[in-house]
Amino acid sequence: xxxxxxxxxxxxxxxxxxxxxxxxxxxxxxxxxxxxxxxxxxxxxxxxxxxxxxxxxxxxxxxxxxxxxxxxxxxxxxxxxxxxxxxxxxxxxxxxxxxxxxxxxxxxxxxxxxxxxxxxxxxxxxxxxxxxxxxxxxxxxxxxxxxxxxxxxxxxxxxxxxxxxxxxxxxxxxxxxxxxxxxxxxxxxxxxxxxxxxxxxxxxxxxxxxxxxxxxxxxxxxxxxxxxxxxxxxxxxxxxxxxxxxxxxxxxxxxxxxxxxxxxxxxxxxxxxxxxxxxxxxxxxxxxxxxxxxxxxxxxxxxxxxxxxxxxxxxxxxxxxxxxxxxxxxxxxxxxxxxxxxxxxxxxxxxxxxxxxxxxxxxxxx
Amino acid sequence: xxxxxxxxxxxxxxxxxxxxxxxxxxxxxxxxxxxxxxxxxxxxxxxxxxxxxxxxxxxxxxxxxxxxxxxxxxxxxxxxxxxxxxxxxxxxxxxxxxxxxxxxxxxxxxxxxxxxxxxxxxxx
Numbered sequence: 078x079x080x081x082x083x084x085x086x087x088x089x090x091x092x093x094x095x096x097x098x099x100x101x102x103x104x105x106x107x108x109x110x111x112x113x114x115x116x117x118x119x120x121x122x123x124x125x126x127x128x129x130x131x132x133x134x135x136x137x138x139x140x141x142x143x144x145x146x147x148x149x150x151x152x153x154x155x156x157x158x159x160x161x162x163x164x165x166x167x168x169x170x171x172x173x174x175x176x177x178x179x180x181x182x183x184x185x186x187x188x189x190x191x192x193x194x195x196x197x198x199x200x201x202x203x204x205x206x207x208x209x210x211x212x213x214x215x216x217x218x219x220x221x222x223x224x225x226x227x228x229x230x231x232x233x234x235x236x237x238x239x240x241x242x243x244x245x246x247x248x249x250x251x252x253x254x255x256x257x258x259x260x261x262x263x264x265x266x267x268x269x270x271x272x273x274x275x276x277x278x279x280x281x282x283x284x285x286x287x288x289x290x291x292x293x294x295x296x297x298x299x300x301x302x303x304x305x306x307x308x309x310x311x312x313x314x315x316x317x318x319x320x321x322x323x324x325x326x327x328x329x330x331x332x333x334x335x336x337x338x339x340x341x342x343x344x345x346x347x348x349x350x351x352x353x354x355x356x357x358x359x360x361x362x363x364x365x366x367x368x369x370x371x372x373x374x375x376x377x378x379x380x381x382x383x384x385x386x387x388x389x390x391x392x393x394x395x396x397x398x399x400x401x402x403x404x405x406x407x408x409x410x411x412x413x414x415x416x417x418x419x420x421x422x423x424x425x426x427x428x429x430x431x432x433x434x435x436x437x438x439x440x441x442x443x
Numbered sequence: 444x445x446x447x448x449x450x451x452x453x454x455x456x457x458x459x460x461x462x463x464x465x466x467x468x469x470x471x472x473x474x475x476x477x478x479x480x481x482x483x484x485x486x487x488x489x490x491x492x493x494x495x496x497x498x499x500x501x502x503x504x505x506x507x508x509x510x511x512x513x514x515x516x517x518x519x520x521x522x523x524x525x526x527x528x529x530x531x532x533x534x535x536x537x538x539x540x541x542x543x544x545x546x547x548x549x550x551x552x553x554x555x556x557x558x559x560x561x562x563x564x565x566x567x
Binding site for chain 2: 307318
């Protein structure tokens with residue numbers, strides 16, 4: 078990977094808006110504009126706009142596309158309709174995550190996979206090695222990706238498109254123009270709120286961004302990676318590289334629902350069947366910090382001075398006004414209400430396992 | 444970025460305002476803005492004594508944790524308990540309600556080593 082960070086097509090829009098930029102997965106991206114907490118709360122109460130153009134896209138197409146997708150992915154792509162999307166594991170033979178992906182099904186002969194930016198090269202090599210005769214194309218440079226998220230997102234987006242947003246159900250997508258830009262309009266996102274992801278040609282991204290902000294009429298603000306991280310954590314959405322990776326399986330991560338063992342063979346299936354039969358050695362749990370401190374990735378989880386796990390994600394939750402996090406612990410310590418300590422700067426700080434998602438918003442998926 | 448001229452500054456972005464031999468200490472508006480939204484502050488025990496330059500606490504924003512340092516030697520007389528429940532005061536009013544600690548200076552000569560507002564302003 079080159080040491081010079083890449084820029085998304087929206088780089089100029091971010092600098093104009095006064096964003097603070099950081100290197101993320103090889104891209105120079107906004108971590109915040111004004112305030113990560115204000116951006117977070119805007120998405121929970123009104124709407125926020127994110128540049129997620131760093132995400133990669135891989136097209137699987139041709140007569141063998143469905144067979145390829147079924148072989149590579151843990152979820153069952155035969156059970157979703159054309160125009161529907163699914164969250165899935167892209168697993169290795171050990172059942173660990175090569176990546177976690179959103180798959181858009183156009184037809185049995187066309188699937189678009191959205192990949193984590195840091196994994197694009199690795200994923201493409203893996204997918205090409207297991208293509209099953211399907212056509213594999215890297216479309217990462219062909220798309221800009223904008224996410225408009227929050228309860229006001231539908232109302233704002235409706236001002237710019239003829240597409241029937243009221244008929245677009247959660248995890249479904251359609252093709253249509255937004256502010257005259259041809260887009261894939263998907264009811265997906267990483268915030269747990271009502272929201273949409275728009276995929277368009279990179280050269281159309283800046284105008285689309287400006288049109289959306291302007292149509293937002295003060296209800297839509299640009300949001301950075303900081304808010305994106307705290308929003309996804311409150312909903313317990315896994316972050317690749319922290320909560321899941323090649324050594325952790327969907328069963329350990331509490332993502333059993335994306336594993337369809339009854340769909341036929343797929344990469345990782347045998348390992349997961351064996352793991353299920355054997356029982357889990359560790360489980361990803363959500364916890365709240367009840368002592369004084371902020372959970373951060375990498376902190377040790379301890380019980381009576383013995384290390385029982387590590388924090389994979391930890392942050393301040395703006396909605397709960399306390400620190401929350403995720404950690405892998407042995408199943409014996411994973412029950413709701415179980416308590417343990419986080420070791421923060423050498424000192425034990427009390428934490429308690431709580432139900433997840435940490436924050437509810439039922440309207441998001443209805 | 445505001446740098447009031449009624450106090451002194453350290454290169455670590457603390458401010459110190461002297462009233463007799465009691466000094467109030469906080470972090471500058473520049474430091475608070477660099478940290479971003481502050482969500483947690485850890486302060487020392489009242490009565491603690493310390494050398495200049497030692498860490499006296501921690502300030503955490505949404506994205507990072509940073510140490511804060513005693514600008515001069517002395518003894519902790521008071522801590523701002525309001526920051527426990529409202530750490531955002533550091534962002535909202537860094538030179539007023541967002542103060543961290545009050546200290547009794549052990550050696551007034553150390554104050555001369557601190558920066559005045561102009562010198563600090565040129566640093567940031």
